[in-house]
Amino acid sequence: MDKFAKVILVSYPIDFTINEAKSLVESVPENKIVKVYTQKYLNHAKYGMGLGKAEEIQKFVKESKDIQKIIVDEHLSSRQIFNLEQLLEIQVIDRERLILDIFYSRATTVEAKLQIQLAEIRYNMPRVRDKAKMMSKSNERAGKGGMGEYIVDVQFRDLKRQMSFIKEKLKDVHLKRQVYHEQRLKKGMPIISLVGYTSSGKTTLFNLLTKENKETSSDLFTTLSTTMRSLQVLNSADAKMDEKILIVDTVGFISRLPHYMIDAFKSTLEESLVADLILLLIDCSENIENIGIKYYSCWQTLNELKVDKSKVYVVLSKADNITSNEMSEIANYLNISAVNKIFISSKTGYGIHKLRNMILSRKYMEKQKSGSVN
Numbered sequence: 181m182d183k184f185a186k187v188i189l190v191s192y193p194i195d196f197t198i199n200e201a202k203s204l205v206e207s208v209p210e211n212k213i214v215k216v217y218t219q220k221y222l223n224h225a226k227y228g229m230g231l232g233k234a235e236e237i238q239k240f241v242k243e244s245k246d247i248q249k250i251i252v253d254e255h256l257s258s259r260q261i262f263n264l265e266q267l268l269e270i271q272v273i274d275r276e277r278l279i280l281d282i283f284y285s286r287a288t289t290v291e292a293k294l295q296i297q298l299a300e301i302r303y304n305m306p307r308v309r310d311k312a313k314m315m316s317k318s319n320e321r322a323g324k325g326g327m328g329e330y331i332v333d334v335q336f337r338d339l340k341r342q343m344s345f346i347k348e349k350l351k352d353v354h355l356k357r358q359v360y361h362e363q364r365l366k367k368g369m370p371i372i373s374l375v376g377y378t379s380s381g382k383t384t385l386f387n388l389l390t391k392e393n394k395e396t397s398s399d400l401f402t403t404l405s406t407t408m409r410s411l412q413v414l415n416s417a418d419a420k421m422d423e424k425i426l427i428v429d430t431v432g433f434i435s436r437l438p439h440y441m442i443d444a445f446k447s448t449l450e451e452s453l454v455a456d457l458i459l460l461l462i463d464c465s466e467n468i469e470n471i472g473i474k475y476y477s478c479w480q481t482l483n484e485l486k487v488d489k490s491k492v493y494v495v496l497s498k499a500d501n502i503t504s505n506e507m508s509e510i511a512n513y514l515n516i517s518a519v520n521k522i523f524i525s526s527k528t529g530y531g532i533h534k535l536r537n538m539i540l541s542r543k544y545m546e547k548q549k550s551g552s553v554n
């Protein structure tokens with residue numbers, strides 16, 4: 181019945197890291213964080229977190245009764261997950277599992293789903309070894325050449341077989357992809373996608389831009405996912421009913437993304453890049469070096485995915501956190517021309533009107549007005 185999952189988050193005691201972890205957890209729409217714990221180190225052998233913290237959480241879980249899972253913002257071994265699950269009696273999810281879940285929730289193309297399955301296998305591989313070690317420890321006689329090792333061999337071979345099977349399928353899908361993209365574009369409705377790092381403010385802006393338009397009875401919109409909605413076109417008196425823009429809240433760029441997940445990330449993102457307009461969100465309340473690093477890393481990926489630069493518009497978000505001097509400093513540092521960027525705040529509404537007007541003044545709107553949709 182309840183469509184929300186109450187979760188506990190364990191992260192590091194650094195504001196920036198906590199905020200990022202929270203946004204990451206909430207990228208899976210049904211997750212609701214009820215409590216955040218922090219630990220300076222998450223590499224203790226038994227539970228990842230220290231024993232004291234684990235027991236504190238155990239007490240909280242017992243008292244609240246309806247907590248469904250705990251998410252730890254770090255890589256955990258099978259053993260650590262197993263130990264924590266034994267102690268807390270709820271599901272334990274580590275950072276990599278969470279990222280895979282986010283990818284699954286955003287992936288729409290066959291290719292993206294296959295890439296995620298591939299990443300999932302890579303996620304499982306070291307854990308198969310872990311499990312075997314746990315088995316041989318629990319059965320001393322197993323030792324070398326024992327049952328544990330035999331099972332590892334079998335499971336490894338199985339994972340490898342699955343891997344080559346998926347790789348074969350991927351070759352096939354790659355060829356068909358172009359056709360799919362073209363079909364998508366023929367729907368004719370302008371599409372805007374929001375891209376940017378986790379915690380850059382994508383979902384907040386998405387909700388702000390679409391809030392008046394949630395209740396729409398058209399079949400298309402009721403079947404849309406929580407990450408795709410129509411944008412209200414209420415700019416002028418002549419706005420017609422059929423003037424709709426689709427807006428997509430895409431999978432976010434993720435810092436500390438494990439290498440083996442890069443392909444899964446790219447193909448999950450890729451489909452949303454066929455949009456007519458890409459709003460690249462950059463959180464300008466971070467320090468300027470980080471802003472620079474993230475800005476260039478986003479561009480690098482967009483270039484690798486062969487995105488047409490003229491479709492990208494830079495949205496510097498959370499401007500309520502900085503002064504106007506800092507705004508010019510950032511704009512200079514990133515060397516973006518005035519026509520291709522805007523400072524906004526979803527919190528105060530600063531720049532939102534201008535952003536809306538920019539969206540409505542784009543060429544794709546003309547195409548729609550002239551009725552060339554078919």
Ligand SMILES: Nc1nc2c(ncn2[C@@H]2O[C@H](COP(=O)(O)OP(=O)(O)O)[C@@H](O)[C@H]2O)c(=O)[nH]1
Nearest residue numbers: 203377378379380381382383384498525526527
């Ligand atoms: N101060 C401020 N905070 C914001 C603004 N927009 C979003 N946030 C906060 O930034 C955090 C991450 O936002 P979210 O929309 O979840 O980011 P996403 O991961 O890119 O979807 C949340 O705590 C938001 O409340 C803004 O304009 N100003």
Ligand SMILES: [Mg+2]
Nearest residue numbers: 206207382383
């Ligand atoms: Mg989000």
